Amino acid sequence: MATIDRHASTLALAHALSAAERRLAVIPLSRTKLPALRSPHHDDPGTAGPCHGACGRLGHGVYDASTDPRRVRELFAAAPWATGYGIACGLPPHHLIGVDLDTKSGADASAALRELALRHLFTIPETVVVTTPSGGRHIWLAGPPDTVVPNSAGRLAPGIDIRGAGGYLVGPGSRTEHGVYGTVPGTAQLPPAPCPPALLRLLTPPPRARHAAPPQAAPEPAQQGHGLVQFVLAAHEGQRNTRLFWAACRAYENGIGETLAPHLTDAALRVGLTHREARSTIASAARLTGHA
Template identity: 35%
Template sequence: MHDLTRYALAAAARGWHVFPLTPYDKRPLPGFTAWEQHATTDTALIRHMWARAPFNIGIACGPSGLVVLDLDVPKPDEHPPPDWSRPGINDGADVLASLCEQAGQPLPLETFTVRTRRGGTHLYFTTPADTDLRNTAGRLGWKIDTRAHGGYVVGPGSVVDLSDGTGSYDVLHDATPIPLPHWLVRRLTQPAPGPTSTSAGALLATSVGDHATGYAIAALRGEIDRVLDAEPGTRNNTLNTAAFALGQLTAGGLVPRDLAEACLRTAAHAVGLSPREAFSTIRSGLDAGQRHPRRAAA
């Protein structure tokens, strides 16, 4: 076992509030329910507590002014959901890289970084001023959780031995945490997409006006309904299917491509898909559909 007192003191020296976790576990000590209130930077108290047993280290994110991105790795039987089932997406780190690419932002790796016991990554950031961030699970994407006010992370030096994996938490990049990038703050604070009451008719009225034939209207309505009715986790794949179907009609001269794109973008926005993700899906779906033209039945 590492000298966990040394690690706890090192965290406290950074201004991070620590508390004891059960040895070889991720949970607070039994009965230690008010961990956020009792987490401390008091060196004398830390020495006293960790002299009692080789406790693992919990870092209370809220009092410490931290937001931690937890980039997890899947268990052997886990696979990406439909929205993230694409080449190159294998874990939370890949999802973050994809989000950065979509947003035109660099990977925020020049910050305090810890490798977790199963090979994932904790990226430590400072909390933005005047923003009350809370814990999230999957809000940013598959296998990305965040820990902020009301949450904690297992600190460096800790060793966890549980049925789903054994390993240590090790510092990979001993840097001063940087502020959480503004674009990630926006993603974490914007309202979560909820069930939509938008109808295909309303979207068509906005996007189409009187510039389409009756057949085009019927086709567009059907594909918009398909997207609006999609369940969470299937929406990106459904958008791709709808784009493919409309691409077939654009190739057959039945629906103008710009009209199909406008309707699909509006529907994607209505169900909460990000503009960049929707743009890529719509473009590839339309392109694929145009290679297989479909014409109205005689």
């Protein structure tokens, strides 16, 4: 039987109720960060298909999650050994998306996220940032109601896991086997900020094509890169390097980097960059995309 730490359990319930007041649906977690309540169907081999709580019993993980304080108290009363709480992602009204920057994999997830932001022209807004006992961070973002963001591990970049529909985040104040989850100072009371559209596009799988398009001749490199050159030419002061870097990355990823580099350089000179700045930025794009 699980050991009961009354103090930790009381604190976990208090934190969970506070989160529920902010309209974040919660469930009790054990010290292992797993749902504290065992599935009622664990010993029912004859159960047909997964049950998401239709049976009326507790123990369905995120499908038990609630913002109703009476329901939250009921969940924690059924799991007095719980020392933490999970916040279900993808549910209204916030449609929470969690960007989990892991440190255990050995990858520099924070640097990888910065590179993604630079390459795809987005910035992470001010929002709730939760600290983990291992030194990682969870960034909370709000998704649109009509978009389902799936869970993923390392798909976006090494060390970056995504918590979306059907997943949950360990809430701040939770106590686990490895320590306590907290928040970065100044972020605890912020609402989850809207997910930047460019990042949202990276998080959602592309729609499946219904019919295969007939094969077409590949465009000439200059024609294919015309839009990238125009993108650089439209740059204003303060965004010239960023636009050039982004365009160069796309060019190298599409196999036309070497061909388009002179045209991108010319565009950069026309919007005010020096020849040295343009060459340095394009070289950085080549290195980042593995074409240096």
